[in-house]
Amino acid sequence: MSASTKLSTAVKALSCLAKTPDSVQTSAEIADAIGVNASKLRSLLSALAKQGIVKTIKGKDGGFKLNRKCSEIDLQEIYCGVEDRRAFHLDVHTGIPAENNGAQKINFFFNDLFLEIQADIENKMKNITIQTIINKTA
Amino acid sequence: MSASTKLSTAVKALSCLAKTPDSVQTSAEIADAIGVNASKLRSLLSALAKQGIVKTIKGKDGGFKLNRKCSEIDLQEIYCGVEDRRAFHLDVHTGIPAENNGAQKINFFFNDLFLEIQADIENKMKNITIQTIINKTA
DNA sequence: TCCATTTGTTATTGTTACTGTAACAATTTA
DNA sequence: TAAATTGTTACAGTAACAATAACAAATGGA
Numbered sequence: 001m002s003a004s005t006k007l008s009t010a011v012k013a014l015s016c017l018a019k020t021p022d023s024v025q026t027s028a029e030i031a032d033a034i035g036v037n038a039s040k041l042r043s044l045l046s047a048l049a050k051q052g053i054v055k056t057i058k059g060k061d062g063g064f065k066l067n068r069k070c071s072e073i074d075l076q077e078i079y080c081g082v083e084d085r086r087a088f089h090l091d092v093h094t095g096i097p098a099e100n101n102g103a104q105k106i107n108f109f110f111n112d113l114f115l116e117i118q119a120d121i122e123n124k125m126k127n128i129t130i131q132t133i134i135n136k137t138a
Numbered sequence: 139m140s141a142s143t144k145l146s147t148a149v150k151a152l153s154c155l156a157k158t159p160d161s162v163q164t165s166a167e168i169a170d171a172i173g174v175n176a177s178k179l180r181s182l183l184s185a186l187a188k189q190g191i192v193k194t195i196k197g198k199d200g201g202f203k204l205n206r207k208c209s210e211i212d213l214q215e216i217y218c219g220v221e222d223r224r225a226f227h228l229d230v231h232t233g234i235p236a237e238n239n240g241a242q243k244i245n246f247f248f249n250d251l252f253l254e255i256q257a258d259i260e261n262k263m264k265n266i267t268i269q270t271i272i273n274k275t276a
Numbered sequence: 277t278c279c280a281t282t283t284g285t286t287a288t289t290g291t292t293a294c295t296g297t298a299a300c301a302a303t304t305t306a
Numbered sequence: 307t308a309a310a311t312t313g314t315t316a317c318a319g320t321a322a323c324a325a326t327a328a329c330a331a332a333t334g335g336a
Contacts, residue, residue, distance in 0.1 A: 026281090026282065026283090027282080027283075028282090039284095039285095042282090042283060042284065042285090043284075043285075045283090046283075046284055046285085049283095049284095056282095056283065056284090057282085057283085058281095058282060058283045058284085059280095059281065059282055059283075060279095060280060060281040060282065061281075061282085062281075062282045062283065063282075063283085064283090
């Protein structure tokens with residue numbers, strides 16, 4: 001699952017949970033509603049649980065529910081929850097002979113540039129909450 | 139080759155060519171200098187040639203040289219040259235049952251968001267030329 | 277206590293994508 | 307014609323990925 005797919009799938013699941021703030025939904029129910037595999041979804045939601053975004057209840061009559069208000073869950077932390085790498089991580093080719101430090105310096109240049117781009121993206125995502133998305137897609 | 143690796147590899151090759159603006163270098167020479175496979179490099183440079191960024195001379199004593207001043211080659215067009223998809227393209231999961239248009243609307247939301255991010259990145263890259271990078275890594 | 281249910285995680289399987297290299301046709305100069 | 311070089315295709319090996327299945331662990335109720 002690509003990073004961007006994970007993010008959008010997680011948002012769909014959270015929006016689904018937002019409809020029933022007081023009761024749980026099982027992974028099967030959510031998966032069915034948003035059209036993804038239940039097993040895959042469980043691993044996504046379990047990551048979000050570790051971030052404190054959702055609450056999980058195991059066992060009979062268990063399932064998932066939101067652990068916070070929709071306005072207090074932003075895209076940046078969802079992304080960090082479901083993806084171990086940083087947002088939109090980019091890599092440079094580092095298989096360069098050590099003595100060629102021109103190429104090495106270009107690697108450093110791109111590392112810096114990509115970090116800067118990542119920061120821009122993260123700032124953008126911090127300002128978008130689940131509530132924002134629910135409002136816009138209502 | 140990932141998109142970001144292509145970009146940095148292309149920049150390394152162009153910087154290499156910038157050292158000898160008046161004579162050609164073969165793919166083997168450049169590949170050796172920057173530590174990549176010559177065949178892979180040729181396909182990268184051939185894409186840049188189609189963009190008018192480098193000039194190729196085929197046959198005996200042939201090779202590659204820059205077709206423009208370093209200050210007139212920016213990262214955005216290098217990226218477009220070596221990658222068929224748009225810069226840092228992001229995809230959303232679209233395997234959703236058609237009747238569920240909540241999920242569909244979230245897909246649209248993310249498509250818009252990702253397009254916006256792409257535009258930000260492209261603007262950033264347009265302002266960086268090979269000359270900029272040579273200056274910073276000299 | 278035992279059973280049904282549900283999460284959390286691992287394994288499996290098939291498929292796709294990628295990587296590095298080689299090969300070779302087409303082109304060009306001498 | 308011979309040598310050199312690009313441009314493109316092919317290929318084998320590997321890695322990554324997707325979709326699913328399987329099952330241990332946890333939980334609540336009969």
